[in-house]
Amino acid sequence: MKKILLIVIVMTLSAMAYFFWQQQNNKIIKTTHLPPKFKIGLVNGCRKIPQFINRLNMRQPAIDSKQQDHNGGLLIRDMSNNSTWQDESWTKSGYLAAFERDNKGNMYVAPLPYVSLTLNPPQKQNQIYKIDTQTAKMDLYLKMPSSEIPNNKNPFGTMGLFYDCDTNSLYVSSVAGSLPKQEKGVIYQIDLNKNKVVSQLKHVDAIGVGVFNTLKGKKLYFGSARKPHIYSVYLDEKGHFVGDKNYELSISEIQGGNTTVAKKFVFSRKNNKFIMTIKETEFGFRLLAENNPNKKKYHFEYSLADDKWVFLAFDND
Template sequence: MANKKKQKIAEARTNRNRWLLWGLLIAAVLATIGYVVISINSSEQELAPGWGLGGTTYCQAVPKFALEMGYDATAVMSTNETLKGLFIYDRPTQLGQTPTNVYQHPSWDDAGYLGTPVNDEAGNIFVAPAPRVNLYDNPPEQQNTVFKVDTDTGVLSEFIELPFPAPMPPENPFGIIGLAYDCDTRSLYVASIAGSSRTEELGIIYQVDAQTGEVLSQLDGVDAFGMAVFNRTKGKRLYFGLARKSEVWSVALGADGKFRGEPRFEFSMAGWGSEGDEKAR
């Protein structure tokens, strides 16, 4: 009889300890979830007065030199994959039509083959090398340089040379592979994978002052591809595609355009396209 009583007491104590353990575990999980939610919310700032929802490229203007040459807002600034440098021409009126009124300033092929350009509110053009043809026209030491075409003169010159986090590995001749402009903060975002290898992801996204060329903030350790700034009801975010995966991520931006908090996963593009491995460009 005494043994049964002791056994019941022991079982009751065991059950009580088990429920206590479960309670502590649930509390820890809830605390972790709360911390994550608070961290995400605290990294986002409300939009500044006058900033609208949506994309932030509303201010991008046609270069003044182009307007003086007779081009209008429909003119195309092109970095053709097979032609070296930058070109401007009148937009064809029909699909497949050969471009007309094609012009290239003598300086526009000085940086070799180029990636997609972006404009600011004054009509200045920012562009970076893209060694998609050869390394003779696009030497590795030039791959982390942003060039600028002056809106007044049309001359292309070096704007900012970004640091290399590591020596360029033989399997990766690329440096800057993405540019995005935010009209709200007058920030140029530059995605570089310079120094990244098969085993190391050393990419950096820079926030650059488009007026001075000063690096204002940076996000380390991410090989990013295409980028775009978007204003949400909860704040401003930079969206970017991963160069290594078919995924799109984003990171919060402050009212000054600087990076806030940690990047977060948005959605996967796995299975998209004919090969099933499309990347956001």
């Protein structure tokens, strides 16, 4: 009798394990069943120019995050006469890694130490700031929900930003707390309606992030902070992470490519073709002083036939 009971328990547990395994698989497979309004292509076309920029009456306004020859932070530069404008609150972020706009013209900024930690103390690196589209005022928007605090051996926190109009989500990569032999980085999905993190991809040290709607579903691409490799992960209809990361390509494998890492993804549409541009940087979990004259941008074209990015060319960044 006891043996029969034991067999029944084992069979029941096996059946439950199989059920949950199937459920997990179904969740991944579901990504290929696309939502009704799903459109292949760009996901950030709804981003607006901030209202305060319009009021500056600049002839050719550009958002300048290169932070060279000034004391850090974002600048609005009039390309027609090279004049610049900066709200006094923008120095809060110190030097910065990335900026992004949303569908209302609000801007989001991720801090990043540059040359020294004077303007970017480690304890203030794992957070992002928001610049209000109307007032141009910068305020702390969100501290990443992590117990890891940047320090002198890894002074980095938030790194890359990307906005997805479909889900009104901001994706933020962070490498806070990562160790030489331990990837403790996280990519966060922030729901901008709820102003909170709603999904996380853990154990991933990433810098650049970018979202694109592929043939098989919504994907987030990211550049590893440790290798010249690009990975992707599927997102569901709410923009949540689904399944594991997949290796896509390596910029060092490109003829003439470098052993650098991808710091930024830009998706665009030219002549009815989707183009992915990857900007590179040299990163080694130490302070950056980006002045490499041979920095490159790599351009890829999306192949609808086989759902892959095909290398086109590179040029100087």
